[in-house]
Amino acid sequence: MTDQFNPYEMAKEQLSDAVKALSLDERAYSILKNPMRxxxxxxxxLMDDGRVETFIGYRSQHTDVMGPTKGGVRFxxxxxxxxxxxxxxxxxxxxxxxxxxxxxxxxGVIVDPKSLSEREREELSREYIRSLMSIIGPDKDIPAPxxxxxxxxxxxxxxxxxxxxxxxxPGFITGKPLILGGSLGRLEATGRGVVLTIREAVKRxxxxxxxxxxxxxxxxxxxxxxxxxxxxxxxxxxxxxxSKGAIYKDxxxxxxxxxxxxxxxxxxxxxxxxxxxxxxxxxxxxxDVVVPAALENQISGEVxxxxxxxxxxxxxxxxxxxxxxxxxxxxxxVIIPDxxxxxxxxxxxxxxxxxxxxxxxxxxxxxxxxxEEKMVHSFDNVYRMFELxxxxxxxxxxxxxxxxxxxxxxxxxxxxxxxxxxxxxx
Ligand code: GLU
Numbered sequence: 001m002t003d004q005f006n007p008y009e010m011a012k013e014q015l016s017d018a019v020k021a022l023s024l025d026e027r028a029y030s031i032l033k034n035p036m037r038x039x040x041x042x043x044x045x046l047m048d049d050g051r052v053e054t055f056i057g058y059r060s061q062h063t064d065v066m067g068p069t070k071g072g073v074r075f076x077x078x079x080x081x082x083x084x085x086x087x088x089x090x091x092x093x094x095x096x097x098x099x100x101x102x103x104x105x106x107x108g109v110i111v112d113p114k115s116l117s118e119r120e121r122e123e124l125s126r127e128y129i130r131s132l133m134s135i136i137g138p139d140k141d142i143p144a145p146x147x148x149x150x151x152x153x154x155x156x157x158x159x160x161x162x163x164x165x166x167x168x169x170p171g172f173i174t175g176k177p178l179i180l181g182g183s184l185g186r187l188e189a190t191g192r193g194v195v196l197t198i199r200e201a202v203k204r205x206x207x208x209x210x211x212x213x214x215x216x217x218x219x220x221x222x223x224x225x226x227x228x229x230x231x232x233x234x235x236x237x238x239x240x241x242x243s244k245g246a247i248y249k250d251x252x253x254x255x256x257x258x259x260x261x262x263x264x265x266x267x268x269x270x271x272x273x274x275x276x277x278x279x280x281x282x283x284x285x286x287x288d289v290v291v292p293a294a295l296e297n298q299i300s301g302e303v304x305x306x307x308x309x310x311x312x313x314x315x316x317x318x319x320x321x322x323x324x325x326x327x328x329x330x331x332x333x334v335i336i337p338d339x340x341x342x343x344x345x346x347x348x349x350x351x352x353x354x355x356x357x358x359x360x361x362x363x364x365x366x367x368x369x370x371x372e373e374k375m376v377h378s379f380d381n382v383y384r385m386f387e388l389x390x391x392x393x394x395x396x397x398x399x400x401x402x403x404x405x406x407x408x409x410x411x412x413x414x415x416x417x418x419x420x421x422x423x424x425x426x
Contacts, residue, residue: 005296005297005321006082007082007083007086007087007296007297007318008082008083008085008086008089009082010086010318010321010322011085011086011089011090011318012033012089013322014394014395014398015029015032015033015089015093015398015402016029016033017392017394017395017398018395018398018399018401018402019402021389021391021395021398021399022399022402022403022406024402024406024415025415027414027415028402028406028409028415031063031409031414031415032062032063032089032092032402032405034085035060035061035062035063035085035088035089036061036062036063036064037060037061037135038058038059038060038061038081038084038085039058039059039060039132039135040056040057040058040081041056041057041058041059041128041131041132042054042055042056042057042131043055043056043057043109043124043127043128043131044127045116045120045123045124045127046123047120048117048119048120055109055110055111055124056109056110057107057108057109057110057128057131058079058081058084058107058108058109059073059084059105059106059107059132059135059136059141060081060084060085060087060088060105060106060107061088061103061104061105061135061141062085062088062089062091062092062103062104062105063092063103063104063405064103064140065103065405065408065409065412065414066092066095066096066101066102066103066404066405066408067100067101067102067103068102068103068137068138068139068140068141068142069088069091069102069103069104069105069140069141069142070091070095070100070102070103070104070105070141070142070144070346070349070350071087071088071091071104071105071106071107071143071144071146071346072106072107072143072144072145072146072147072149072175072345073106073107073108073109073128073143073144073145073146073149073157074087074106074107074108074109074146074147074148074149075108075109075111075112075113075121075124075147075148075149076108076110076111076112076113076147076148076295077110077111077112078110078295079108079109079110079111080110083108083296084106084107084108086296086318087104087106087108087146087317087318088104088105088106089104090104090106090317090318090338090339091103091104091105091106091346092104092401092405093339093397093398093401093402093405094338094339094340094342094343094346094401095343095346095350096400096401096402096404096405097339097340097343097378097381097382097397097400097401098340098343098346098347098350098374098375098378099374099377099378099404100346100347100350101350102142102346102350105141105142105143106146107128107132107143107146108146109124109128111124113148113149121153122156125149125153125156125157125160126156126157126159126160128157129143129157129160129161130160130164133161133164136161136172137169137172138169138171138172138353138356138357142171142172142173142174142349142353143157143172143173143174144173144174144175144345144346144349145175145221145345147220147295148220150175150221151175151176151177151182151186151187152177154173154174154175154176154177154182155176155177155180157173158170158172158173158176158180161173170356171353171356171357174186174349174350174352174353175187175345175349175352176352181352181355181356182352183348183349183351183352183355183361183362183367184361184362184363184364184367185348185351185364185367185368185371186345186348186349186351186352186367187221187225188225188228188229189344189345189347189348189349189367189371190221190222190225190226190315190342190344190345191221191222191223191224191225191226191227191228191229191315191344192225192229192344192368192371193341193342193343193344193345193347193371193375194222194226194291194293194313194315194341194342194344195226195229195230195233196344196371196372196375196376196379197313197336197340197341197375197379198212198214198230198289198291198311198313198336199233200375200376200379200380200383201311201313201334201336201379202288202289202311204334204383205310205311205334207288207310209230209233209234209235210233210234210235211234211235211236212230212234212235212236212288212289213235213236213238213252213286213287213288213289214227214230214235214236214237214238214287214288214289214290214291215237215238215239215240215282215283215285215287215289215290215291215309216237216239216240216241216282216290216291216293216315217241217279217282217283217290217291217292217293217294217298217316217319218241218242218292218293218294218295218315218316219240219241219242219262219268219293220293220294222293222315222316222342222345223240223291223293223294223315224259224262226291226293226315227240227253227255227258227259228255228256228259230255231252231255231256236251236252237252237253237255238250238251238252238253238285238287239253239277239281239282239285239287240253240258240268240282241268241279241280241281241282241294242267242268242269242279243279243294244267244268244269244279245267245268245269245276245277245278245279246268246269246276246277246278246279246280246281246282247268247269247271247274247275247276247277248274248275248276248277248281248285249273249274249275253273253274254273257273258271280303283298283299283303283306283307284306284307284308285308286308287308287309288309288310288311289309289310289311289312289313290307290309290311290312290313291312291313291314291315292312292314292315292316292319292320293315293316294316294319295316295319296316296317296318296319297318297319297321298316298319298320299312299319299320299321299324299328300321300323300324301321301323301324301326301327303324304320304323304324304325304327304328304331304333305327307328307331307333309333310333310334311333311334311335311336312328312333312334312335312336313336313341314335314336314337314338314341314342315338315341315342316338316342317338317342318338319338320335325392325394329392334393335392335393335394336379336393337382337393337394337397337398339397339398339401340378340379340382340393340397343375343378344371344375347371347374347375348367348371351367351370351371378400381400382396382397382400383396385397385399385400
């Protein structure tokens with residue numbers, strides 16, 4: 001992340017745009033601009049060599065006016081408090097654009113998880129949960145996977161929570177292994193949601209999925225499943241990058257082979273059946289859709305100027321800067337904003353939580369069908385707003401979600417005399 005880029009400042013500006021576009025009174029902005037609760041924890045871990053190393057972790061809970069707070073936990077050396085605060089705000093607007101009964105939260109630990117042994121990672125995960133016990137729980141704040149955390153770590157965090165409580169509480173965390181009450185379809189849900197929003201945007205641009213050229217930055221869980229599902233639908237994934245390099249093939253990369261290659265522990269940049277290029281070139285190549293699926297702050301104004309695609313599908317959280325946004329808007333590029341584009345993950349997390357509460361589990365087709373209904377419905381709501389008000393797709397998405405939160409704030413008596421514009425209603 002560069003010095004000038006502050007995701008929390010950006011999140012506040014995005015909120016302010018929506019508050020103005022909805023002619024909301026300033027009280028709404030004052031209430032929503034800060035997370036309701038932030039906790040910083042110091043996590044001592046006994047390292048394999050006998051030393052004790054202390055890691056700093058955070059959990060930010062943005063607002064609980066719509067329900068318990070919800071959001072992932074990331075392990076990354078560049079985690080900052082402002083990043084976690086921004087990500088928790090984005091989670092509120094993500095859950096609300098989807099109409100889920102949650103507010104937003106996010107957690108993070110400043111660590112390079114690859115530098116830890118498996119045992120050290122386990123201890124860090126368990127200790128992180130122990131230190132947050134007073135503010136988390138199935139009806140308070142529900143963690144999930146995020147950057148560099150996965151179902152395996154969710155299983156360990158779940159175990160730690162249950163041991164302390166003394167009984168099983170499967171609804172405490174989502175993205176768990178299936179055997180512990182995870183949901184079918186959760187692992188691929190974010191990628192599946194990304195593809196569904198691309199399909200909806202593509203329809204409105206008069207394009208087709210068959211033969212659609214797509215370039216993807218990042219090949220973690222989200223990038224991989226986005227590529228896999230696009231490939232199955234007949235689209236051509238022409239470029240893919242990871243943090244070390246990128247590969248390109250104009251006729252489409254052989255995605256099943258690439259997935260197998262990466263799953264065997266290899267890097268994208270070592271794949272031989274493609275041309276090789278610098279990672280940031282994925283934004284410059286000629287294609288129909290660009291999918292940033294890595295971290296924040298990737299599409300600056302300069303990068304945006306080089307984008308040739310007609311659609312940018314934000315699979316990552318906060319990948320486009322304010323300047324990048326403006327450049328893309330002026331060029332007429334359609335942005336599928338992060339809070340809508342990557343909302344498939346938290347939506348299936350919600351389904352997991354519902355199944356945990358019922359103690360009754362759905363078939364994969366049922367999960368996928370429910371996800372599709374929600375993604376398509378939310379895309380329609382945002383697109384309607386975009387057309388009616390002639391604003392950025394991002395502002396349109398914020399108008400839907402901020403509108404919902406404000407309706408709740410009004411019903412709770414925190415803001416007065418505001419009623420939801422008719423076009424924000426379902
Ligand atoms: N970390 C994911 C996100 O940013 C998923 C959160 C969840 O499932 O709660 O949306």
